[in-house]
Amino acid sequence: MKTLIKFLLFVVLLVCFVACNNSTKTSENTTNENPKNETSTEKTGQAFIKDEGGTPNALQLAIQSEDHSTLVAAVQAAGVENALVNVGPLTVFAPNNDAFAKIDETTLNNLLKPENKSKLAFILTHHVAPANYPVDMLKKNAKKKRKLYMASGKYLEVTEKDGELFIDGVKIIGTVNVSNGWVHVTESVILPKD
Amino acid sequence: MAKIGKYILGIATLIFMTNCGNNNDSNSGAMSSSKAEKVYVAPGEHDEYYAFFSGGYSGNITVAGLPSGRMLKEIPVFSQFPTSGYGYSEETKPMLNTSFGFVPWGDAHHPDISQTNGELDGRWIFINENNTPRIARISLTTFETEEIIELPNSAGNHASSFVTENTEYIVAGTRFAVPNPQRDMPINEMKGQFKGPLSFVSIADNGRMNLEFQLNMPGFNYDLAHPGRNKSHGWFFFTSYNTEEANTLMEVNASQNDKDYIAAVNWQKIVEYVKNGGGEKAPGTYAHNVYDEKTHTATSTMKEGVTMVDPREVEGAVFYIPIPKSPHGCDVDPSGEYIIGSGKLSTDLSVYSFEKIQTAIKNKDFVDDSYGIPVLSYENTIAGVVAQPGLGPLHTEFDGKGNAYTTFFISSEVVKWKLGTWEVLDRQPTFYSVGHLMIPGGNSRKPFGKYMVAMNKITKDRYLPTGPELEHSAQLYDISGDKMELLSDFPTHGEPHYAAGIRADIIKDKSKKYYELSENEHPYAAKSESEAKVTRNGNEVHISMTMIRSHFSPDNIEGVKVGDKVYLHMTNLEQDFDVPHGFSIIGANTSEILVMPGQTKTIIWEPKREGVWPFYCTDFCSALHQEMQGYIRVSAANSNTPLKFTLDE
Structure with missing residues (x-):
């Protein structure tokens, strides 16, 4: 089973690299063919730095995880890749595929449509805090009743019950340290209240 | 005579202008644009x-x-x-x-x-x-x-x-x-x-x-x-x-x-x-x-x-x-x-x-x-x-x-x-x-x-x-x-x-991107926040402090006294390319330091006055870089302020 996961991971990585390379090449070609258009803002930035080895950043981690393919698709549809790779520090609450599956299909597909890009981006940035929140810090925040300020401009509440952490009532089911902060896997999507 | 003078002047001016024109040609013509291309390294591209x-x-x-x-x-x-x-x-x-x-x-x-x-x-x-x-x-x-x-x-x-x-x-x-x-x-x-x-x-x-x-x-x-x-x-x-x-x-x-x-x-x-x-x-x-x-x-x-x-x-x-x-x-x-x-x-x-x-x-x-x-x-x-x-x-x-x-x-x-x-x-x-x-x-x-x-x-x-x-x-x-x-x-x-x-x-x-924290053998390295500590040996105080986006640990230190020789051993806990942290404290007569990810560096600080003195990160490391700061309380040489170091107590 483990080998299978590793293999799948490898395939996903490979696809990702190929995709990355292709997008770089495309943009190079565009630049060459049309010298007036000197910089293309599409698919450029820290998210597209080729950086083999070392600890992955939040985006690289999500891409490597087969449980987060919907999240990755959403991040790409919203075009917020660069928000997940900057020096941050960042804390990302990352709903897994099961979490997204809880949203009804029509709503989800609607969100992934180009015309809803900004709405989707808002929901996603609502999962990212520009801060360094490992588990201990979240527990402390819960104890001291400190809210989490999110990249959406809204606040989230953190609570602890029987040793488990909840973000606006959504349970954290796993945590990974990444090069630019922390990723906490959540069992549901944290939908903005208003 | 004046006419001849003017005539000569005219010729001279003409020659001068022609020369100028030629110069301009060679500076801005096709030649020079190809020179520009030869040294132009597009944004994001690397030199050869x-x-x-x-x-x-x-x-x-x-x-x-x-x-x-x-x-x-x-x-x-x-x-x-x-x-x-x-x-x-x-x-x-x-x-x-x-x-x-x-x-x-x-x-x-x-x-x-x-x-x-x-x-x-x-x-x-x-x-x-x-x-x-x-x-x-x-x-x-x-x-x-x-x-x-x-x-x-x-x-x-x-x-x-x-x-x-x-x-x-x-x-x-x-x-x-x-x-x-x-x-x-x-x-x-x-x-x-x-x-x-x-x-x-x-x-x-x-x-x-x-x-x-x-x-x-x-x-x-x-x-x-x-x-x-x-x-x-x-x-x-x-x-x-x-x-x-x-x-x-x-x-x-x-x-x-x-x-x-x-x-x-x-x-x-x-x-x-x-x-x-x-x-x-x-x-x-x-x-x-x-x-x-x-x-x-x-x-x-x-x-x-x-x-x-x-x-x-x-x-x-x-x-x-x-x-x-x-x-x-x-x-x-x-x-x-x-x-x-x-x-x-x-x-x-x-x-x-x-x-x-x-x-x-x-x-x-x-x-x-x-x-x-x-x-x-x-x-x-x-x-x-x-x-x-x-x-x-x-x-x-x-x-x-x-x-x-x-x-x-x-x-x-x-x-x-x-x-x-x-x-x-x-x-x-x-x-x-x-x-x-x-x-x-x-x-x-x-x-x-x-x-x-x-x-x-x-x-x-x-x-x-x-x-x-x-x-x-x-x-x-x-x-x-x-x-x-x-x-x-x-x-x-x-x-x-x-x-x-x-x-x-x-x-x-x-080219190296960062130093492996696990390979850091500095005797005063604090390789995690739990290893951060402050120890006193006579009037020597050793502070093993960590740096990570966007705080120091510890960031509140008390019990340092006037006349102490304070060694600030700073370890950058980051394991990411191009995320150094800097360190500076008011009254330091040595210098500031810049610490690479995974590295430990030390400066000596000899506090001369009682008070509460701030220190901070000198490298714009993160969105909350301005918040990356702390305080050291300095008491009189004969005081009994106990040694204490905390983060978010």
């Missing part, structure tokens, strides 16, 4: 070559990209460097230790990249210090100075730091003849008494340098050097001036002899001689400073004694070759056959043949001896003369296509000439008064032969004026065609005496 410029009196090296000329970094070597805290932090202070004590500022000269089989291999770059004779080794994976060795019994280490073609040895010279051993004696009795020792330093596989022996040469001024390569591998050639052995008004008194000498040294023979017990143990105190990448700490060891070799004792190892008029540069072509000596007051360039030198030695074709060292005949060793190429020849590099490029200081130009036929092929002006030039790989078996950089001594009006002091100008030429083509002009830092260049792909993929 690294160029390492000596900083001269800055004591450091600056790294630039070619063809853009963009400065990428300054590497501190022989001088304290506020940007990173090199030479200020407790870990790096030992790097600047010498037998004369701590020397904060050096005079860096000639960088040279390590070689394998005569080709640049990009492991290390070496550079010499002229004033307090030293050689430094810099890693080309971390771009940090890893080792500095001092050369005793020497003065003015100018003929350095040139490496042999498998990086077996590196040499150091003595430009200012001195008593050896040093002693109190009248200056004007120098003749025959002073010496000019040449030092040979071996390089181990891991880069470690060891002073193997010194060759106790007659007291001339040994100026520049290059190793033999290819067929002449195993030899070293040094130019010398002041064979007059003058000790005053050298500009006149050292220019009296028609010829000075190139010293040809068969170093392999001397290595063998020393290996078999040859040479005398002589006194000589020197510092050997080594930086350990695991402890992030340098140690300085004071060493005593050196093997001194009398050149007359090693049969067939050391010879002098006459060369006109106070030579400077001494360069060896890629084949190793030609040794080019540049008499800086001579109007010709003398090119010697390695084969002819060997024949002359075999036939004992000596014309004289100088302090017991055989002098070969000029006529029987010369391969050819480049006649009247310019004024004031200094240095020569090669393109690997049979051409040589020599700088001329007085006539301010670079002259391209052909090896073997000695004909001048092209000349281009420089702006102004060029010293060294550099072709990436131009002093190896395999020059890259695409670009040449001229490093000029005089800047004057090349850039916007910046007061009396100007950075030196460099000019980049495309040398891929028959004629040299001036592409661009850019300022360099300090005074670049020479530079070394290498194709970027040879080193860029090996």
Whole structure:
């Protein structure tokens, strides 16, 4: 089973690299063919730095995880890749595929449509805090009743019950340290209240 | 009369305008746009070559990209460097230790990249210090100075730091003849008494340098050097001036002899001689400073004694070759056959043949001896003369296509000439008064032969004026065609005496991104926030503090007292490329420091006043960088405030 996961991971990585390379090449070609258009803002930035080895950043981690393919698709549809790779520090609450599956299909597909890009981006940035929140810090925040300020401009509440952490009532089911902060896997999507 | 005057004026104006027009054409026409393309490196693209410029009196090296000329970094070597805290932090202070004590500022000269089989291999770059004779080794994976060795019994280490073609040895010279051993004696009795020792330093596989022996040469001024390569591998050639052995008004008194000498040294023979017990143990105190990448700490060891070799004792190892008029540069072509000596007051360039030198030695074709060292005949060793190429020849590099490029200081130009036929092929002006030039790989078996950089001594009006002091100008030429083509002009830092260049792909993929925290063996490293601590030992307080985006741990410290000596050991917990953190505290008399991911660095803080004193991160590390700060409470010397350190208590 483990080998299978590793293999799948490898395939996903490979696809990702190929995709990355292709997008770089495309943009190079565009630049060459049309010298007036000197910089293309599409698919450029820290998210597209080729950086083999070392600890992955939040985006690289999500891409490597087969449980987060919907999240990755959403991040790409919203075009917020660069928000997940900057020096941050960042804390990302990352709903897994099961979490997204809880949203009804029509709503989800609607969100992934180009015309809803900004709405989707808002929901996603609502999962990212520009801060360094490992588990201990979240527990402390819960104890001291400190809210989490999110990249959406809204606040989230953190609570602890029987040793488990909840973000606006959504349970954290796993945590990974990444090069630019922390990723906490959540069992549901944290939908903005208003 | 007035009419004639006007007429003449009209013609003059016309000529002037025509000239102007022509100039404009050549500056803004198709030619110049293709020049722009040749040096244009698009945003986000990388340069094709690294160029390492000596900083001269800055004591450091600056790294630039070619063809853009963009400065990428300054590497501190022989001088304290506020940007990173090199030479200020407790870990790096030992790097600047010498037998004369701590020397904060050096005079860096000639960088040279390590070689394998005569080709640049990009492991290390070496550079010499002229004033307090030293050689430094810099890693080309971390771009940090890893080792500095001092050369005793020497003065003015100018003929350095040139490496042999498998990086077996590196040499150091003595430009200012001195008593050896040093002693109190009248200056004007120098003749025959002073010496000019040449030092040979071996390089181990891991880069470690060891002073193997010194060759106790007659007291001339040994100026520049290059190793033999290819067929002449195993030899070293040094130019010398002041064979007059003058000790005053050298500009006149050292220019009296028609010829000075190139010293040809068969170093392999001397290595063998020393290996078999040859040479005398002589006194000589020197510092050997080594930086350990695991402890992030340098140690300085004071060493005593050196093997001194009398050149007359090693049969067939050391010879002098006459060369006109106070030579400077001494360069060896890629084949190793030609040794080019540049008499800086001579109007010709003398090119010697390695084969002819060997024949002359075999036939004992000596014309004289100088302090017991055989002098070969000029006529029987010369391969050819480049006649009247310019004024004031200094240095020569090669393109690997049979051409040589020599700088001329007085006539301010670079002259391209052909090896073997000695004909001048092209000349281009420089702006102004060029010293060294550099072709990436131009002093190896395999020059890259695409670009040449001229490093000029005089800047004057090349850039916007910046007061009396100007950075030196460099000019980049495309040398891929028959004629040299001036592409661009850019300022360099300090005074670049020479530079070394290498194709970027040879080193860029090996460049280190951060230090592994798990490999950090610094005795005061705190490798996680739980390891952070504060301990007191008498009036010494050691604070092992961590840094991560965007806080310190601990960030509140109490119980420090006036009169304490506080060691702030800062560990950067990040494991990410390009996320350094800085540290600074009010009242610190040492410096700020910049700590790389995974690294530990220390500064000492001696609080003088009671109060609550802030510290902060000096590097804009993250979105909440401004919040990355803390406080240390300082109580009176006799207070009972308990030692306490917390984070978010």
